[in-house]
Amino acid sequence: MRGAVMHGPGDVRVEEREAPQIVEPTDAVIRVSAACVCGSDLWPYRGIEKHEWPIPMGHEYAGIVEEIGDAVTTVKPGQFVVGSFWATDNTCEICRSGYQSACVNRMPMGMLGAQADLLRVPLADGTLIATPEVPSDDLVPHLLSASDVLGTGWFGATAAQAGPGNTVAVVGDGAVGLLAILAAKQLGAERIIAMSRHESRQRLAREFGATDIVEARGDEGVEAIKEMTDGLGAHSVVEAVGTQESMNQALHATRPGGHMGFVGVGHGVALDGMDMFWSLAHVHGGPAPVRRACPSCST
Numbered sequence: 001m002r003g004a005v006m007h008g009p010g011d012v013r014v015e016e017r018e019a020p021q022i023v024e025p026t027d028a029v030i031r032v033s034a035a036c037v038c039g040s041d042l043w044p045y046r047g048i049e050k051h052e053w054p055i056p057m058g059h060e061y062a063g064i065v066e067e068i069g070d071a072v073t074t075v076k077p078g079q080f081v082v083g084s085f086w087a088t089d090n091t092c093e094i095c096r097s098g099y100q101s102a103c104v105n106r107m108p109m110g111m112l113g114a115q116a117d118l119l120r121v122p123l124a125d126g127t128l129i130a131t132p133e134v135p136s137d138d139l140v141p142h143l144l145s146a147s148d149v150l151g152t153g154w155f156g157a158t159a160a161q162a163g164p165g166n167t168v169a170v171v172g173d174g175a176v177g178l179l180a181i182l183a184a185k186q187l188g189a190e191r192i193i194a195m196s197r198h199e200s201r202q203r204l205a206r207e208f209g210a211t212d213i214v215e216a217r218g219d220e221g222v223e224a225i226k227e228m229t230d231g232l233g234a235h236s237v238v239e240a241v242g243t244q245e246s247m248n249q250a251l252h253a254t255r256p257g258g259h260m261g262f263v264g265v266g267h268g269v270a271l272d273g274m275d276m277f278w279s280l281a282h283v284h285g286g287p288a289p290v291r292r293a294c295p296s297c298s299t
């Protein structure tokens with residue numbers, strides 16, 4: 001089968017890979033209908049994250065089940081499924097508490113390489129969710145977003161406690177930041193401030209529910225948020241970049257007693273202890289338990 005493989009920074013090739021097979025009875029093999037490039041793939045691509053090359057690429061995927069192991073009960077061949085970027089059992093104590101991305105049996109799907117014709121999905125019952133019917137082609141990209149970016153944006157918004165009456169600021173206007181805006185809107189936030197400098201993304205942000213746009217960054221961006229909130233800062237701030245500047249910006253824009261949710265994969269980020277101490281902010285984040293965002297699918 002064909003699959004994308006990264007051989008080093010800036011060097012991605014589509015090449016022949018060995019087709020996956022069922023290894024464990026809890027596995028499924030799917031034919032990938034759609035996969036995509038995640039912002040987190042850009043860290044190794046840019047040479048900021050080191051790896052033993054080559055590595056298969058891709059952890060966001062949706063497709064049709066080809067084959068299942070003997071122990072798999074919730075999906076069957078022919079069904080269209082969306083899977084999380086972690087393979088998880090969805091039954092351990094951590095999963096049941098809503099933190100599937102830290103499942104005691106988790107496996108990173110990126111190691112298996114979803115940007116390929118076929119993909120082995122371990123722990124299929126806890127990882128894959130079947131749609132009621134095979135969707136039309138135009139719906140596939142929408143469903144693919146539930147594999148990572150939609151659930152990650154949603155987790156950012158809930159970790160920041162976005163909700164009715166709140167002012168929510170979102171740092172980062174990539175797919176995750178934009179979907180955090182969508183989530184904040186769905187969660188009932190009253191005012192949603194998108195921190196963005198790109199016109200096309202600002203337009204999407206407004207379409208998804210942003211009420212205000214702030215183009216300023218760093219301390220200037222923080223000042224702008226404070227000016228809009230009677231000098232207090234936002235109730236909820238979502239950080240969706242993962243750099244030192246964006247983390248500082250998010251923490252400083254959060255009001256005392258407010259919540260900051262961070263879902264950018266932090267690289268070279270160090271938070272100052274005194275800064276955190278005086279912020280009086282709740283800070284919560286990490287790899288998103290996207291499975292949690294589909295409660296009706298929990299076991």
Ligand SMILES: [Zn+2]
Binds near residue numbers: 090092093095106
């Ligand atoms: Zn688990």
